[in-house]
Amino acid sequence: MIRLLTRKIRSLHWFILLAVFLSSLIVFIGVSGISSLLYENLMADQARYLAEQLSDQPPGTLAELELPSITTEVRITYILTFIFFSAFFLLAAIVFSHFAIRRINQSIGQFNEQVRLIQSSRDLKRFDAAGLNFVFTELNQAFTSVNSLARQLEAVLVDKSALEIKADLLSKLIIKNSGVHDWNEYVQEVFQDIQQTLPFDLVAVVFETDGHPEMNIFWQGQPDHQTEQQAISLVEGRLVSTPRLCHYLLNDSNEHSFDLQPGLTAQLRLDQPRVGGITGLLIHSPVLQDPTLQLSMQSILTVLLNLLGASRAISGYTHQLEQAISQAEQENAMAADVLYGHLLVNNADRLPGIYQQIRSSGNFSGDIVLVKRSPSGSTFILLADATGHGLSATITIMPVISVFEAMVQKGHQLPFILSEMNKRLLKDLPDDRFVAALLIEVDPIHSEVSIWNGGMPPALQLDDQGQLQKSFNSRHMALGILDETLFDGTPERLPLPDSGHLLMYSDGLPEQPDRNGQLFSRERMLELLGQIEPANFIPELITAVEQHSGKAHPADDVSLCQIDFAQLQRHPVQETTLEHLKRNLLYPFQWQVQIYGEQLTRQALPALCHDFMQTLGLNMQLRRRVFAIIHELTQKLLDTNLLELPDQQELLEEEAGLTRYYQLKRDALQRLSAADYLKLSLVADLQQAGAPALVIEVADSGKQTSPLASPTALPTLCALADKVECLEAGHRIRVQLG
Numbered sequence: 001m002i003r004l005l006t007r008k009i010r011s012l013h014w015f016i017l018l019a020v021f022l023s024s025l026i027v028f029i030g031v032s033g034i035s036s037l038l039y040e041n042l043m044a045d046q047a048r049y050l051a052e053q054l055s056d057q058p059p060g061t062l063a064e065l066e067l068p069s070i071t072t073e074v075r076i077t078y079i080l081t082f083i084f085f086s087a088f089f090l091l092a093a094i095v096f097s098h099f100a101i102r103r104i105n106q107s108i109g110q111f112n113e114q115v116r117l118i119q120s121s122r123d124l125k126r127f128d129a130a131g132l133n134f135v136f137t138e139l140n141q142a143f144t145s146v147n148s149l150a151r152q153l154e155a156v157l158v159d160k161s162a163l164e165i166k167a168d169l170l171s172k173l174i175i176k177n178s179g180v181h182d183w184n185e186y187v188q189e190v191f192q193d194i195q196q197t198l199p200f201d202l203v204a205v206v207f208e209t210d211g212h213p214e215m216n217i218f219w220q221g222q223p224d225h226q227t228e229q230q231a232i233s234l235v236e237g238r239l240v241s242t243p244r245l246c247h248y249l250l251n252d253s254n255e256h257s258f259d260l261q262p263g264l265t266a267q268l269r270l271d272q273p274r275v276g277g278i279t280g281l282l283i284h285s286p287v288l289q290d291p292t293l294q295l296s297m298q299s300i301l302t303v304l305l306n307l308l309g310a311s312r313a314i315s316g317y318t319h320q321l322e323q324a325i326s327q328a329e330q331e332n333a334m335a336a337d338v339l340y341g342h343l344l345v346n347n348a349d350r351l352p353g354i355y356q357q358i359r360s361s362g363n364f365s366g367d368i369v370l371v372k373r374s375p376s377g378s379t380f381i382l383l384a385d386a387t388g389h390g391l392s393a394t395i396t397i398m399p400v401i402s403v404f405e406a407m408v409q410k411g412h413q414l415p416f417i418l419s420e421m422n423k424r425l426l427k428d429l430p431d432d433r434f435v436a437a438l439l440i441e442v443d444p445i446h447s448e449v450s451i452w453n454g455g456m457p458p459a460l461q462l463d464d465q466g467q468l469q470k471s472f473n474s475r476h477m478a479l480g481i482l483d484e485t486l487f488d489g490t491p492e493r494l495p496l497p498d499s500g501h502l503l504m505y506s507d508g509l510p511e512q513p514d515r516n517g518q519l520f521s522r523e524r525m526l527e528l529l530g531q532i533e534p535a536n537f538i539p540e541l542i543t544a545v546e547q548h549s550g551k552a553h554p555a556d557d558v559s560l561c562q563i564d565f566a567q568l569q570r571h572p573v574q575e576t577t578l579e580h581l582k583r584n585l586l587y588p589f590q591w592q593v594q595i596y597g598e599q600l601t602r603q604a605l606p607a608l609c610h611d612f613m614q615t616l617g618l619n620m621q622l623r624r625r626v627f628a629i630i631h632e633l634t635q636k637l638l639d640t641n642l643l644e645l646p647d648q649q650e651l652l653e654e655e656a657g658l659t660r661y662y663q664l665k666r667d668a669l670q671r672l673s674a675a676d677y678l679k680l681s682l683v684a685d686l687q688q689a690g691a692p693a694l695v696i697e698v699a700d701s702g703k704q705t706s707p708l709a710s711p712t713a714l715p716t717l718c719a720l721a722d723k724v725e726c727l728e729a730g731h732r733i734r735v736q737l738g
Contacts, residue, residue: 107132183315204235206280215243227258238267239280264288268301276309349373353568359558366393367559375411375627384437385506399424410607411627414441415489425480434480450491460503466529502563508556592681597674606631633698641702643668677701699732706730
């Protein structure tokens with residue numbers, strides 16, 4: 001109750017009403033109390049007087065009299081009468097307070113409305129509380145002081161509109177992702193935004209380009225010729241003389257009227273151009289009649305000049321950057337064309353039964369698929385994946401391409417090719433770079449497939465229905481990690497299948513994510529392979545992974561290679577005929593080489609012979625035939641006569657027999673002495689009757705009886721050559737073509 005009363009008293013209306021009520025109540029209580037006491041004394045005196053009169057009568061003459069007490073009745077009557085008349089005074093107080101409070105509330109309402117309309121210094125000037133009547137002198141004096149305060153604020157107030165213009169200009173300094181491509185268009189957008197808070201007729205911007213002054217005038221409407229000349233004179237007199245001039249219309253409307261006056265102009269001129277080459281700025285605006293805005297206009301022009309200079313500089317940088325990006329894209333396209341169009345496509349063999357496809361995540365790919373036929377008749381397939389993406393991954397994989405090309409061209413064996421690639425990467429790449437590789441050799445002469453997997457996903461051997469028969473998992477480290485002493489180039493071997501397929505792929509296929517981050521997965525790939533025709537393995541997988549990712553370019557490079565064994569064996573290496581000899585052996589020659597001891601482990605006689613035949617200009621088919629024969633001869637004599645190794649086919653039948661065979665071979669090579677040698681001779685004999693002949697002879701330094709004493713021990717050679725002779729107990733073998 002007390003809190004409610006306290007809140008009501010704070011209101012002027014209730015305060016006056018309560019004051020009148022309490023005053024009336026006090027008067028009522030005081031007057032009523034005093035009147036009742038006086039009346040009561042009066043009645044008591046009357047009663048005494050009557051009693052005295054009666055007591056003077058003789059006894060027994062009259063009965064004893066009792067005076068009735070009328071005090072309470074008279075008091076009530078008096079009180080009701082007083083209340084009745086007091087109500088008129090209370091009602092008059094209420095009416096008076098109501099009219100007084102209503103007048104005060106009307107004045108306060110008018111005062112609040114004037115305060116609400118104050119949004120700028122111009123509105124503050126229109127504020128006037130002197131004409132308001134608040135009834136009471138004290139209230140009028142208080143609000144007159146407020147009016148004086150408003151007059152004093154006019155002299156020190158900074159216009160809110162000026163602050164809005166500055167804030168808007170500062171917001172334009174935020175560099176957007178799109179950059180500033182066209183400076184003039186950007187400036188027009190800025191001026192159109194400024195027009196909302198600072199109406200103007202024109203803005204002139206002066207800047208330097210290559211040391212020459214230029215001026216752009218941005219008009220709020222279409223000016224006539226006289227207005228243009230007037231504006232040019234105004235600008236040249238204040239900023240610069242005889243600049244190169246351009247006019248821009250911010251609004252095509254012809255309704256805008258111009259009244260150019262020097263007093264409505266603000267300008268800012270710099271002695272030296274700042275960022276963007278801006279040297280001056282001029283604005284003509286009718287609102288400059290306001291002296292308060294004129295005081296803040298210099299700071300506004302400073303902010304605007306900095307904005308225009310920064311945006312012009314950014315526009316120039318954006319243009320330079322776009323040119324650089326365009327040039328870089330052209331160079332990347334050219335480099336990609338060189339890499340994929342020359343190094344990979346032109347230097348790789350396209351053989352029936354081998355299919356491949358690469359989908360890169362950009363112009364460059366860290367994946368490669370290379371197919372190359374060796375002079376030995378073997379076909380080498382390399383699928384490699386370098387660390388990283390794009391150009392850096394391509395640079396990482398470049399050494400692999402060159403070494404693979406050179407080593408296969410020279411007829412080297414798979415372990416030696418891998419060893420050379422690994423050494424080259426260790427030499428050329430930093431420690432955090434390496435190349436995962438899958439190298440396969442298909443050897444139709446020995447009906448054998450060799451598979452070496454270093455850090456790549458498993459190679460999948462599939463039947464003609466796409467069902468998985470065997471996986472060749474990674475058993476080795478990637479290339480470029482281990483040094484020569486720890487690197488192992490031993491492959492897995494299997495007989496050359498008559499049918500079926502071998503599918504190889506990079507990790508970009510199973511690890512391709514969709515929009516939710518879910519991977520394509522190896523399980524999904526195997527399920528899909530069982531549902532499609534083998535001829536469509538690669539295109540169907542590429543389509544499936546593209547649909548899975550939902551993107552135009554995969555997140556990681558995807559490479560695929562498929563070997564169709566049945567198709568591959570339908571197109572064997574063409575054999576050299578007598579006609580080839582006749583066309584190539586036009587002149588007789590004799591070439592021989594003999595190597596000893598450790599050189600046998602470092603020099604490849606078939607490769608040396610191949611280089612010699614290439615210098616003579618012999619065709620590829622003949623070189624391949626001779627290379628296969630020399631390769632078979634040197635391997636047989638080295639392994640059987642000098643190293644005395646057990647038969648490789650017998651070891652392959654044992655568990656881990658291949659590993660044991662290569663271990664025995666490494667140990668035997670270390671035991672070679674300086675007296676051990678192999679001798680190779682190549683003779684073109686044109687004196688034989690009927691046709692020319694090419695005689696190949698390989699001899700070794702072995703003394704024990706050799707298992708190669710009979711041609712029956714050399715079935716592969718017998719299939720390749722026209723004549724095979726085993727001499728000196730199998731330590732010298734002569735082979736003749738033609």
